[in-house]
Amino acid sequence: MASNSHSPRFVRWSGYFAPTLREEPGDAEVVSHRLMLKAGMIRKVAAGIYDLLPLGLRGLRKVEAIVREEMDRAGAHEVLLPMVTPAELWQETGRWDVYGKELLRFQDRHERWFCLGPTHEEVITDLVRREVRSHRQLPITLYQIQTKFRDEVRPRFGLMRGREFMMKDAYSFDRSDPEAEATYGRMREAYDRVFARCGLRFTSVEAATGAIGGSFSHEYMVLAESGEDQTVSCSKCGFAANIEFAATAPIPSGSRSLQAASDAHPGGRTLQGTPDALPGSRTLQGASASSDAGSLSAPRRKIPRLPGEPSPSPIEPPAPCPKCSAPLSLTRGIEVGHVFKLGEKYSKAMKATFLDAEGKERTMVMGCYGIGIGRTFAAAIEQGHDENGPILPPSIAPFHVLLTTVAQDPRALEAAESLAKELNGAGIEVLWDDRDERAGVKFKDGDLTGIPVKIVVGKRFIEKGTIEIKPRRDGAACEVPPSAALAAAHEFLAR
């Protein structure tokens, strides 16, 4: 499990800042939004703009840490680019005029135009073109984890679709097309690892790229009923695609186009095709579809049909899989990640070139790769919750163990504290609810944290010297002496 060395690993609830709500928040429909408000993880500041409170921030930091580790493992290097970016860079690629109102623009005191960065192709390309001259400095992949701003017409669903949001965006620069595709493949493997480590059931699907010709992309979807996107998937061969893409993909000739579309993209192999390297017991369903890091907070893309093509009808399960003819199933998903092969779109416009071994000037081949950090955390709640609150995977829960003392008896408190310290020494992060509250209040609040393992020190400890330990997910408690708690906690966390 990933943990941040800079966040406290043992926190007492008394004195902590986790203002839970007793009543249902009035203006939240979606589960993750409602529960995050109720748990005191977030508070709204304006439409699509939120405060992240300690519990919520810890969750996001966990996701962030996993993303960072996997990016580093894939050979990418972390940078931090400015959030405020000058108009000139955007004018170079024409996006200053094209982007529209989503790009929040403003002037500084000298009346120079700037915007809040919604994505950073221009900024990163500017950096790289100035510093990279030789083929010997390539390939290189840079990434950052940063707050982005997109002035969405209608933000909604809390962290799932905000205007300000935390995003990891990576950009690769390669010397050739094949090299760029290899990088793309490595990024896809990193993405598979990230979402698997986050404990999510997900799928990746192919997408057509619309206006950006010659390129391709994949989007990563967390499977959840509340998802805005629909995908079709085949449980037999692992094929998967965004339903809109599946229904509208161009048909080269006879065969219904899914297969052709899928095969046409080198990055499009399914996870079953890359059985290596993925830890954990995730349920993956395949590979599928969409656009650059820029579209992360903008799911649902309509892919234009070719002229003269018959009007497509959506693929309704149980349609046969275009690859293996097994029945397709329909799932809903939340787009949490996007990888996109950009080609030369930005490098050409901004003259990001290098000299190859023959001394010839060539244009860099780019890719970009986004992950919505907050959205991933919210998606985990969409996927894991019950009527009492979130049920989070250990890897991204704000703490690993919630220790609740129900009796304010000095012996119980003492036992709890030494237990907390023992767990802590073993690398387990503990939130100890030491508040002088009624048991009911503590249990209700405790469930709202989403922490996967619960330990109760109370009446039975006073009577029999035992404590209760149980997983948040299914309430089956076991009663053990405190000396057995560490082993039990490890066991539950490993499930």
Place this chain on the structure above:
RNA sequence: CCGGGAGUGGCGCAGCCUGGUAGCGCACCUGCUUUGGGAGCAGGGGGUCCCCGGUUCGAAUCCGGGCUCCCGGACCA
């Protein structure tokens, strides 16, 4: 941006139609009782009723304009 809904103590809401002392639950403070799934009783504090203007003896309530927020949709290279 189109359509629908809503702004009233910190939170959730009623009151508005039919103008006349601003209410309820939760939270908060005090006391007593209680103590394993959001306790009970008693007492208490807390309000520019979103804003501006109009009608009226009198506006939370009626009228006009504006702002903000939520939901559905469109949009989201």
